[in-house]
Amino acid sequence: MQIAVVFHSGYGHTARQAQAVAEGVEQSGYAKALLVDVAKDIPWDELGSSAGMIFGCPTYMGGPSAVFKKFMEDSSSRWMKQEWADKVAAGFTTSSSQSGDKLNTLVSLAIFAAQHGMFWISTGLMPGNNVSTGSVNDINRLGSWLGAMAQANFDQPAELAPPESDLLTAQKLGLRVAAAAKRFAGA
Numbered sequence: 465m466q467i468a469v470v471f472h473s474g475y476g477h478t479a480r481q482a483q484a485v486a487e488g489v490e491q492s493g494y495a496k497a498l499l500v501d502v503a504k505d506i507p508w509d510e511l512g513s514s515a516g517m518i519f520g521c522p523t524y525m526g527g528p529s530a531v532f533k534k535f536m537e538d539s540s541s542r543w544m545k546q547e548w549a550d551k552v553a554a555g556f557t558t559s560s561s562q563s564g565d566k567l568n569t570l571v572s573l574a575i576f577a578a579q580h581g582m583f584w585i586s587t588g589l590m591p592g593n594n595v596s597t598g599s600v601n602d603i604n605r606l607g608s609w610l611g612a613m614a615q616a617n618f619d620q621p622a623e624l625a626p627p628e629s630d631l632l633t634a635q636k637l638g639l640r641v642a643a644a645a646k647r648f649a650g651a
Contacts, residue, residue, distance in 0.1 A: 465515040465645055466495065466496050466498050468500055468514040468517045471499070472529050473503075475522075476621070478558045478614075480631065484634035485556060485612070488641075488642070489641065491635065491639050492638075495642035502532060515645040515648070517577075518638065519532075519573045522557065523565055527572055550581060550583070552641055552644045552645045553582035555574060556612035556637060560615065560616060570610040570611040585640060589603060589636060590604065591607030592629070601629050602629055612633050613633075
């Protein structure tokens, strides 16, 4: 089966996160990841034939990037026909601040998936870095349940940020979505 990782990345940080999500999908051993950068040509038919979609974008000014919002709006003809109904969906986002209103972006992505009749898959991860013995190296260090969050210092290039713990969190999300898609397919 195929899981589409549908993303936009302004400076490369979210692309690294998208790659980590795709690696998690592939680690499942029963799903292939299709990376779709919405700033380029969108393979609409391949999205329609995917078992699920994991949406990701940077959080800019408290919400999804304008490029990703355009993709959302361009999907309206599929929405009218409910072509993506009953597929699994999940989301991820990156911003330079620890919070940076990333939750608002994930809520927007979850509502978008719900409008398409999709089933939203959470991270399924306990929060990290929330006890005195925790650290920034913990999985889910930003404590998100709705989707994978990453923080990338704005003065660091994508080769250095987001940190490995955020990329591992993204991998775990990809693996979880692949497992959910397999269960939904009855495989």
